[in-house]
Amino acid sequence: MARATSPRRKALTTLAAWSVALVIFFPVLWMILTSFKTEPSAVAMPPQLFTADWTLENYAEVWQRSDYPRFFWNSVVLSLGSTLLGLAVAIPAAWAMAFVPGKRTKDLLMWMLSTKMMPAVAVMIPLYLVFLKLKLIDTHIGLVLALMLMNLPIIVWMLYTYFKEIPSEILEAARMDGAGVFKEIAYVLTPMALPGIASTLLLNVILAWNEAFWTIILTTTKAAPLSAFIASFSAPQGLFYAKLSAASTMAIAPILILGWFSQKQLVRGLTFGAVK
Amino acid sequence: MSTQSSRLAARVMVAPSVVLLFIWMAVPLAMTLYYSFRLYRLISPDRTGWVGFTNYLWFVNSPEFWLAMGNTLALVGGVLAITVTLGILIALLIDQPVKGQGVLRILVIAPFFVMPPVAASILENLFMHPQNGLFAAVSMSFGAQPILFLQDYPMSSVIAIVSWEWLPFATLILLTALQSLSSEQIEAAEMDGASALNRFRYIILPHMMRAITVVILIQTIFLLGIFGEIFTTTQGGPGSASTTLPYMIFKQAIAAKDIGRAAAGGIIAVILANIVAYFLMRGIGRHLDA
Numbered sequence: 183m184a185r186a187t188s189p190r191r192k193a194l195t196t197l198a199a200w201s202v203a204l205v206i207f208f209p210v211l212w213m214i215l216t217s218f219k220t221e222p223s224a225v226a227m228p229p230q231l232f233t234a235d236w237t238l239e240n241y242a243e244v245w246q247r248s249d250y251p252r253f254f255w256n257s258v259v260l261s262l263g264s265t266l267l268g269l270a271v272a273i274p275a276a277w278a279m280a281f282v283p284g285k286r287t288k289d290l291l292m293w294m295l296s297t298k299m300m301p302a303v304a305v306m307i308p309l310y311l312v313f314l315k316l317k318l319i320d321t322h323i324g325l326v327l328a329l330m331l332m333n334l335p336i337i338v339w340m341l342y343t344y345f346k347e348i349p350s351e352i353l354e355a356a357r358m359d360g361a362g363v364f365k366e367i368a369y370v371l372t373p374m375a376l377p378g379i380a381s382t383l384l385l386n387v388i389l390a391w392n393e394a395f396w397t398i399i400l401t402t403t404k405a406a407p408l409s410a411f412i413a414s415f416s417a418p419q420g421l422f423y424a425k426l427s428a429a430s431t432m433a434i435a436p437i438l439i440l441g442w443f444s445q446k447q448l449v450r451g452l453t454f455g456a457v458k
Numbered sequence: 459m460s461t462q463s464s465r466l467a468a469r470v471m472v473a474p475s476v477v478l479l480f481i482w483m484a485v486p487l488a489m490t491l492y493y494s495f496r497l498y499r500l501i502s503p504d505r506t507g508w509v510g511f512t513n514y515l516w517f518v519n520s521p522e523f524w525l526a527m528g529n530t531l532a533l534v535g536g537v538l539a540i541t542v543t544l545g546i547l548i549a550l551l552i553d554q555p556v557k558g559q560g561v562l563r564i565l566v567i568a569p570f571f572v573m574p575p576v577a578a579s580i581l582e583n584l585f586m587h588p589q590n591g592l593f594a595a596v597s598m599s600f601g602a603q604p605i606l607f608l609q610d611y612p613m614s615s616v617i618a619i620v621s622w623e624w625l626p627f628a629t630l631i632l633l634t635a636l637q638s639l640s641s642e643q644i645e646a647a648e649m650d651g652a653s654a655l656n657r658f659r660y661i662i663l664p665h666m667m668r669a670i671t672v673v674i675l676i677q678t679i680f681l682l683g684i685f686g687e688i689f690t691t692t693q694g695g696p697g698s699a700s701t702t703l704p705y706m707i708f709k710q711a712i713a714a715k716d717i718g719r720a721a722a723g724g725i726i727a728v729i730l731a732n733i734v735a736y737f738l739m740r741g742i743g744r745h746l747d748a
Contacts, residue, residue: 192554192555192556192557195551195554195555195556196556196557196558198551199551199552199554199556199562200556200558200562202548202551202566203552203562203565203566204565206548206565206566206568206569206622206625206626207565207566207568207569209569209577209580209581209584209585209622210568210569210572212580212584212585212592213580213584216584224590225589225590227590227595227598228595228599229592229595271474271475271478272475274471274472274474274475275471275472275474275475275476277468277471278467278468278469278471278472279468279472281468282464282465282467282468284465284468290472290476292739294475294476294479295679296732296735296739297479297482297483298679299679299682299731299732299734299735300483300487300728300731301682301683301685301703301704301707301724301727301728301731302683302685302704303683303685303704303705303707303708303711303724303727304490304704304707304723304724304725304727304728305486305487305489305490305724306707306708306711306724307490307493307711307717307720307721308485308486308487308489308490308493308721309486311489312485312486312489331478331479331482334475334478334479335479338475363464363467363471388570388571391573392571392572392573392574393573394573394574394575394686395683395685395686408573409573409575412573412575412576412579413575413690423583423584423590426579426580426583427580427584430576430579430580433573433576434571434572434573434576437571437573438568438571438572441567441570441571442564442567445563445564445567448567449563449567449630449634
C-alpha cells in the first residue's frame with residue numbers, strides 16, 4: 183500500500199517498526215554476542231552488550247570437544263534427503279490431485295493433513311520398537327524416511343496449491359503431442375512449477391533441520407543431526423553461557439543464513455500458497 | 459480432461475503417498491492401541507496380560523490428567539491468541555511506509571529458523587535465569603527481586619517461549635495478506651471519513667480472515683504436539699504445573715517405564731487431536747478452498 187504520508191509520520195512509524203523488530207530479534211542477537219564473550223563476562227552483572235575481552239575461544243572449544251562436522255553433515259543429509267524423497271513421492275500425487283481431481287480429492291488432502299495432528303509422543307514407543315526391529319535406529323535411511331513421512335502432508339499440500347495455478351490446457355497440449363504421464367510431469371509440469379517446488383523444498387528443509395523430537399529419539403551417534411548435538415550439549419553445559427551460546431549459534435547459523443538469502447521464496451512457501 | 463486412462467494414472471500417482479502415510483499412521487496407532495489394553499511395565503517385563511480399560515481408568519482418574527488437559531489447552535489457546543493478536547499489530551506496523559522494510563522482515567523472521575531446543579535453552583538461561591538472566595538484571599536495576607519465571611510462572615513461561623518461536627510465522631502470513639489489499643479501497647474509505655478503527659474493522663480484518671484461518675490451522679497442528687520446549691525448560695514442573703498431555707505421556711513412558719499407561723494416554727491424545735482436527739477442518743477447511 184503505497185500512500186502519501188507526512189515525513190514526520192514516516193519517521194515515527196519507522197522508529198516504532200524498528201523497535202518491534204529489534205525486540206523480536208534480540209534473543210538471537212544476544213545469543214550471538216554472548217558466544218564471543220568469556221565465561222565471566224557472559225554472566226557479568228550488570229550485563230554488557232559488548233565486552234572488551236571478546237574471544238573465539240568458545241567456538242574453538244565446542245569444535246574440539248564435539249564432532250561438529252559430523253552433526254552438520256548429518257543435518258544436511260537428513261533434511262535434504264527427506265525433502266527430495268518427499269518431493270519425488272509428492273509431485274505425482276499433487277499432479278493427480280490438481281489435474282485429475284475426483285470427488286474425494288479434498289477429503290484426501292484433509293486426511294493427509296490430519297495425520298500430522300497425531301502427537302508424536304503418543305506413538306513414540308511403538309515407532310521406536312518398529313525402528314529397532316527393522317534395524318533403522320541411528321541410520322540415515324531410517325531418519326530420512328521418518329522425516330519424509332512427517333513432512334509429506336505439507337509437501338503434498340503445498341505442491342497441490344502451486345500446481346492448481348498452472349493452466350491444465352498446457353498439460354493437455356503436451357499429451358496431445360503424445361507425451362506419456364511421466365514425461366508430462368517431468369518435462370512440462372516440473373519446469374513450469376519450479377518456483378513453487380523451490381519454495382516447498384526450502385520450507386521443508388527448514389522444518390526437517392529444526393525437527394528435534396524424532397531426530398533425538400531415533401538416533402544415538404552415527405546419524406545424529408545438529409538438534410541432537412545441541413540437546414546433548416545444553417544438558418551438562420547449562421551454566422556455561424558463552425559455550426552454550428557458541429554451540430547454539432553453530433547449530434542454527436546454517437539454516438539462518440539459508441533462510442535469509444531465500445527469504446522471498448520462503449515467504450511464499452510459508453503461506454502454503456493459501457495467501458496471496 | 460479426466461478420461462478413463464488419466465483417472466487410472468491419477469490413482470497410480472496418488473497411491474505411494476497414501477499407502478506410505480497410511481502405514482506411517484496405522485502401524486504405530488495399532489500397536490499403541492494394543493499396548494493400551496496390556497499390562498506392560500519395563501521394570502517387570504515378565505508380568506504381562508490383558509487388563510481391559512485399567513490403563514485408561516488410571517489415566518483419566520489421575521489428578522494430573524485434568525491439569526495436563528488444562529495446560530495443553532492453555533498452551534494452544536495462549537500461543538494462538540498471542541501470535542495472532544501481535545501478528546496483526548506488527549503486520550499493520552511493518553506494512554506502513556517505513557525505511558528498510560527488507561531488513562526489518564529479515565529481523566522479524568529470524569526466530570522461525572531457531573530450532574526448538576536452542577530457542578528454549580537460550581530463553582531459559584540467557585533471559586529467564588533468576589541469577590544470570592537478562593530479565594533478572596533488569597528487575598534488579600529497578601531494585602526489585604528477580605522473577606522466578608520457571609518456578610513461579612512455568613506455564614506462562616513456556617507459552618512465552620513458544621509464542622516467540624511462532625510469532626514470525628503469524629506475522630509473515632498476515633503481512634502477505636495485508637500487502638495484497640488494494641490501497642484504493644482504503645483511500646476511498648478514508649475519504650468517506652471512516653476512522654482508522656472502522657477501516658480496520660470493516661475492510662482490513664475481513665480481508666485478512668483467510669490468512670488468520672491459515673495461521674490457526676497450521677499452528678494448531680504443531681502446537682498440539684509441543685514437547686521439546688517443556689523438556690528443555692521446566693520438565694513439566696514444578697510438580698505437574700507445566701505438564702501437558704504429551705509431556706504426561708512421556709513421563710509415563712520414560713520415567714515410570716509403564717508402556718501400557720503411556721499407550722492409553724497416547725490413544726486419549728489421538729482422540730483429542732481428532733476432535734480438534736474435526737472442528738478445525740469443518741470450521742476452517744471451508745475457508746481454505748485449496
